[in-house]
Amino acid sequence: MKIVKNVLQVWGLVLLIQLPVLGEMDWGDLEPSKFSLLFHLLYWGVSLSLIFWGIYTLRKKALQTRHEQVSTPNQKISYLKIIFLVFLAIVLEILLSNIFPREKNFSNAVKLHDIFSNYGWMTLMTLNLLSPALEELVFRGIFQEKLSHHYSKSIAIFFSTVVFAFLHTYTLDTHFFQHIISGFLFSWLYSQTGDIKKSIFAHIAKNTLTTILHLFL
Numbered sequence: 001m002k003i004v005k006n007v008l009q010v011w012g013l014v015l016l017i018q019l020p021v022l023g024e025m026d027w028g029d030l031e032p033s034k035f036s037l038l039f040h041l042l043y044w045g046v047s048l049s050l051i052f053w054g055i056y057t058l059r060k061k062a063l064q065t066r067h068e069q070v071s072t073p074n075q076k077i078s079y080l081k082i083i084f085l086v087f088l089a090i091v092l093e094i095l096l097s098n099i100f101p102r103e104k105n106f107s108n109a110v111k112l113h114d115i116f117s118n119y120g121w122m123t124l125m126t127l128n129l130l131s132p133a134l135e136e137l138v139f140r141g142i143f144q145e146k147l148s149h150h151y152s153k154s155i156a157i158f159f160s161t162v163v164f165a166f167l168h169t170y171t172l173d174t175h176f177f178q179h180i181i182s183g184f185l186f187s188w189l190y191s192q193t194g195d196i197k198k199s200i201f202a203h204i205a206k207n208t209l210t211t212i213l214h215l216f217l
Contacts, residue, residue, distance in 0.1 A: 002150060007163055010143045013055065014167050017134045020047045024122040040119055048130060055134060059141040059196075066149055073194035079201060082189065086205045089185050090213075093178040100174045128211055132203035139164045139183075140190040140199045153191050160187040182206055 023044030027036065139160055147156035164187070165179035185206075186199045193199075 003147070003159060006143055006146050007159075010138055010163060011167060013058075013138045013142070014135075017051055017055070017131070017138065020044050020051065020126065020130070023047065024119045024126065026118060040122070044122060051134065055137045055142070059137050059145075062142045062145040066145070073192055075192040077189065077193055077198060079198075082198060082202050083205055085185055085189075086202050086209065089181050089206065090209055092181050096178055096181070097174055100177075124211070128208045129204060132207050133200050135164075136186060136190075136196060136200045136203050140186060141196045144187055144190055148191070157184070157187040157191050 020043075023040050027039070143163065144156050144160035147159055161180055161183040164183035165176050168179045169176045182203075186203055189202055190196065190199045
């Protein structure tokens with residue numbers, strides 16, 4: 001039951017961290033106006049600040065409940081090695097999509113459209129910096145951390161990876177298994193290092209490189 005409870009918590013947090021995206025969209029009759037940018041920035045900034053504060057608080061509580069018998073991982077993995085692993089994950093995802101081709105991903109098309117909208121710079125920041133940080137705090141910093149207090153590393157990595165992939169796709173198609181690859185990398189990094197900054201860095205690098213590929217290839 002602990003796993004089910006934690007999965008439901010993660011699902012709720014994933015829905016919560018989508019709220020700032022509303023600040024990146026056109027607001028109908030308010031567009032364009034000299035105050036629209038101010039309103040967008042105010043909503044975007046306040047919502048992000050509150051969400052980061054709330055999730056960081058939950059992250060601290062997750063660390064505080066760690067049992068004394070649970071050892072803290074401290075394997076050293078360089079940022080250069082992380083970049084190599086991210087590049088390898090992207091290559092594997094591309095190979096997977098070529099072996100099992102699927103219809104053009106609508107969500108990717110929407111993201112590209114949003115990038116070239118009036119508030120595209122917000123979308124770029126969210127997609128490549130803010131969302132990776134929030135997602136890692138949720139999936140690794142809270143969910144996987146809690147699981148590791150009661151289950152083995154392998155089980156914590158497995159559930160963190162699968163839930164991460166499913167809550168990004170809500171399907172079991174090629175897109176799901178592509179997220180399995182990157183999700184496993186992020187979960188493994190956190191399990192090995194115990195450093196949330198390493199998995200955040202990997203997630204940011206992955207999203208940034210993927211965005212570049214979508215824009216220029």
